[in-house]
Every structure is written in C-alpha cells, then in structure tokens.
Amino acid sequence: MKINDERLWDSLMKMAEVGATPLGGVCRLALTDEERRGRDLFITWCRDAGLTVRIDEIGNIFARRDGRDLTAKAVLVGSHLDTQPKGGRFDGAYGVLAALELIRTLNDASAVTDKPIEIVSWTNEEGARFTPSMVGSAVFAGAIELGKAYGLKDSDGVSIEGALTLCDYKGSGALTKDDVDSYFEAHIEQGPILERNGTEIGVVSGGQAVRWLDINVSGFASHAGTTPMEARKDAMFATAEMASSLESIAKRFGLKGLATIGEISIANASRNTIAGQLYFSVDIRHPEPAKIDEMEEAVRQAFEAIANSRGVIVKIDTYLSIPVTTFDPVCVELVRKAAADLGYSHEPITSGAGHDAINLSRCVPSTMVFIPCVDGLSHNEAEEALPNDVSAGANVLLHAVASRAGYQNQAGA
Structure with a gap:
C-alpha cells in the first residue's frame, strides 16, 4: 500500500x-x-x-x-x-x-x-x-x-x-x-x-533541550559627542561583548551546542545617544541534560562578568525551559x-x-x-x-x- x-x-x-x-x-x-x-x-x-x-x-x-x-x-x-x-x-x-x-x-x-x-x-x-x-x-x-x-x-x-x-x-x-x-x-x-x-x-x-533567556542590560544614556569613552556605561557595547562571548560558549560545547540571539532592541534609541537600556533574547540548545545546564550557567557567569567590568547591570530571566x-x-x-x-x-x-x-x-x-x-x-x-x-x-x-x-x-x- x-x-x-x-x-x-x-x-x-x-x-x-x-x-x-x-x-x-x-x-x-x-x-x-x-x-x-x-x-x-x-x-x-x-x-x-x-x-x-x-x-x-x-x-x-x-x-x-x-x-x-x-x-x-x-x-x-x-x-x-x-x-x-x-x-x-x-x-x-x-x-x-x-x-x-x-x-x-x-x-x-x-x-x-x-x-x-x-x-x-x-x-x-x-x-x-x-x-x-x-x-x-x-x-x-x-x-x-x-x-x-x-x-x-x-x-x-x-x-x-x-x-x-x-x-x-x-x-x-x-x-x-x-x-x-x-x-x-x-x-x-x-x-x-x-x-x-x-x-x-x-x-x-x-x-x-531548549532554554530561552530574556536579557536586560542597564547602562546610562548620555550624549554621544560629549561623553569620553572611558566614562561611558554603554549598554550596546556591553551587549556586543556578551554576544561574542555567547558564540564562544556555544563553540566550547562542540557541534551539539547551539546559541542564538533572535531579538534585540534599544529603549529610546537615538542616533546620537549612548544606549542606556537594551533588551535581547538568548536561545541555547543541547541534546544532553547536563550540558544544557552547563551552557546556561556559563552564559550567566560570562554576562555578569562583562556587566561588572563595564559598569552596567544585567538582569537574566528564564522565559522558557524545555527538557x-x-x-x-x-x-x-x-x-x-x-x-x-x-x-x-x-x-x-x-x-x-x-x-x-x-x-x-x-x-x-x-x-x-x-x-x-x-x-x-x-x-x-x-x-x-x-x-x-x-x-x-x-x-x-x-x-x-x-x-x-x-x-x-x-x-x-
């Protein structure tokens, strides 16, 4: 048949x-x-x-x-x-x-x-x-x-x-x-x-396994033309470093580790204003239960370390967890x-x-x-x-x- x-x-x-x-x-x-x-x-x-x-x-x-x-x-x-x-x-x-x-x-x-x-x-x-x-x-x-x-x-x-x-x-x-x-x-x-x-x-x-994380980065909005680089608390540059670290973390877990940033938005975005508040989403995946936990913990530690080094605040919330x-x-x-x-x-x-x-x-x-x-x-x-x-x-x-x-x-x- x-x-x-x-x-x-x-x-x-x-x-x-x-x-x-x-x-x-x-x-x-x-x-x-x-x-x-x-x-x-x-x-x-x-x-x-x-x-x-x-x-x-x-x-x-x-x-x-x-x-x-x-x-x-x-x-x-x-x-x-x-x-x-x-x-x-x-x-x-x-x-x-x-x-x-x-x-x-x-x-x-x-x-x-x-x-x-x-x-x-x-x-x-x-x-x-x-x-x-x-x-x-x-x-x-x-x-x-x-x-x-x-x-x-x-x-x-x-x-x-x-x-x-x-x-x-x-x-x-x-x-x-x-x-x-x-x-x-x-x-x-x-x-x-x-x-x-x-x-x-x-x-x-x-x-x-799938984990979706909501990431909120809080810096300080100020003038793009008058604020020296060393005095900035730039949520966008902090996010860029977090994104780079996310890719590195996924690669550490070999071919089975996956990580994606699917959404990103700057609050009150303006061409000549330093980003003060930024949101982005993270999607991480792995077929082994222990490894997905390791991935999430690595992401949290990396993002918090980056935030501390740049003088910004990061808030990480779990939106979805599929085992x-x-x-x-x-x-x-x-x-x-x-x-x-x-x-x-x-x-x-x-x-x-x-x-x-x-x-x-x-x-x-x-x-x-x-x-x-x-x-x-x-x-x-x-x-x-x-x-x-x-x-x-x-x-x-x-x-x-x-x-x-x-x-x-x-x-x-």
Whole structure:
C-alpha cells in the first residue's frame, strides 16, 4: 500500500497558495485571515474524505476516521498550518497533509483499522504571532492552562481568545489526551543532516533541550559627542561583548551546542545617544541534560562578568525551559521498521527544532518522521523539499500509523 504521490504534492501546492508570498514562500500567521482560509480548506478536504471534524477550545482541529473498536483510543497524527512571517511551503503543512493523504490512501484501499485514526492541526505552533510557540499542543497536553493561553497577546494587543473568536475557531471541546493512544508527526528536518548524508528518512529518537533567556542590560544614556569613552556605561557595547562571548560558549560545547540571539532592541534609541537600556533574547540548545545546564550557567557567569567590568547591570530571566525529550521506543521502532520494509535509507536523528510532538510526548507515546529539506533551509521563503522525499516520508508515516492502529494486511500490499 502506497500513498498517491501526485495527490499529496497537489494538496501541498494548493495549500501553499493560501498566504503565498511574492518570493515563493507563505505567510499564514496563527489565527489571521490567511490561516483561517488554510484551516477552512483543510476542513473541506477532511470532510470530503469522510472524516468527522471537531474543534477544541484553543482552536486545534481534529478529523476522525473510525476504527472497528469504537471505544478504542485514537492514533493521532498531524502537525500545524501556521507559518513564520516569511515561511516556507512545507514546514508544518507537510505533516498535516501527509496525515490527510494517509487517510485518503486507507480509504482508497477500503482498509479498516482496529483503532480510530485522528488527524490534528495544532494552533500557533510557530509562535510567530503569539509567544510562546506550540500553544495548541501545550494546552492539549496540560503544559499550559487554557485561561493563560487565552490571555497571550500579539504585538497589536490582540489576545489568542479574541483572535479565535474573530476567525470563528473557538470550539467547545473535542479530543482530550485521555482519548489518545499515540501520536505521530511527519516533518521536514529543517537542518542539513539527512541531505548531507544522502538519507531519505530520519527516525527521530527525541528532541534536544531548549532554554530561552530574556536579557536586560542597564547602562546610562548620555550624549554621544560629549561623553569620553572611558566614562561611558554603554549598554550596546556591553551587549556586543556578551554576544561574542555567547558564540564562544556555544563553540566550547562542540557541534551539539547551539546559541542564538533572535531579538534585540534599544529603549529610546537615538542616533546620537549612548544606549542606556537594551533588551535581547538568548536561545541555547543541547541534546544532553547536563550540558544544557552547563551552557546556561556559563552564559550567566560570562554576562555578569562583562556587566561588572563595564559598569552596567544585567538582569537574566528564564522565559522558557524545555527538557531533553525521549520519544517512545515502540513508536520509534514502528517508524524504523516501516522505513526498512519499504526500502528507504534511514538513520536515527535528534530533533533540533521544537515540535508539537515534544509536548505530546509528555502525555502519550509519540514519535516523528523526518525527511530532508534542500540545503537544510527552513523558516525561509526558499524552503524546499523534493517530491520523492515528500512521498517517502508519507509512505513511512502511512505504514507506521496503520500498524499502530491495527491494520493487519500490509504485507505485500
């Protein structure tokens, strides 16, 4: 049993038209009109496939195909439809539409599973409009309270609850974590490893630890033309030194240590005024629990030492802490076996990015299927995946999910 290559690709390209950007990318920020249109299209396709669609209180979309046992827990499979402001055509949408193609293929074969299979499209995975990221799956998994999620606001002061109401996607309840047997998610790798190794399928063993830090540097604003260099308490130059030290710290931890400054802003910025107050964000990642702790401590010590040497004050707050994630070994093995049985080259891999599967793994057995993306590029309008890889990942997803759901007639199909 194989998926319909052309049908899956056609669905991906049609979804990419919703919020399309001039340079070939996509802008479907969570709960905007563009994403609403993407949601509407997805729901139309689900209903055309005979699925029962439900929407929960945080706007997650669930589309169900019943199994023989109507009391059995569902095998959940999906990803997200929201994108970065200048995102690509495959990040998230691939996992949702590969799940839909899985269902279409089972329908074509009149295949019956013991357990129900339920597609999900999660709300606000990207975190590009509302922070933090992965809000829909976090609420579902119990990591964020619904009321707190409702109060999250975008840069214009619009709350998630307000946006849900405006786009008519504030549901009244659907699936809960207690109704779920397991969770599978297909995704582009968003990195260069699979492509570099010439591997078709990444069998994802888990996700690395992530720490987000908010850094506030307080110096003293004064005139750029009259204040001698030795008399300055320059928040910007202190920040520049901190940024340089951050890069050095990451490199000390080898290829697995990662550090990024993603946001920076100067309060009351002026061309001829020394920066008195500055904010920047730090993102550090590592796949080993002890190492991420070491990295964070090294960052804190370095930043405080720099601040002391320059006569400024630094305040460091932890905004987000995601521990190392280990996916369910039984589900991981189903993905590995599917790839092997189908003849695809495959290798174990750790997810470098955050995904909804990370949240789901806290409450149900979970895993992921990775496919290569061209040049490892993602969160970019030039993001690309090759049709053969798209099909390979969807076929692996099909067989792994069908096996978990109790479809017994795959051999030779």
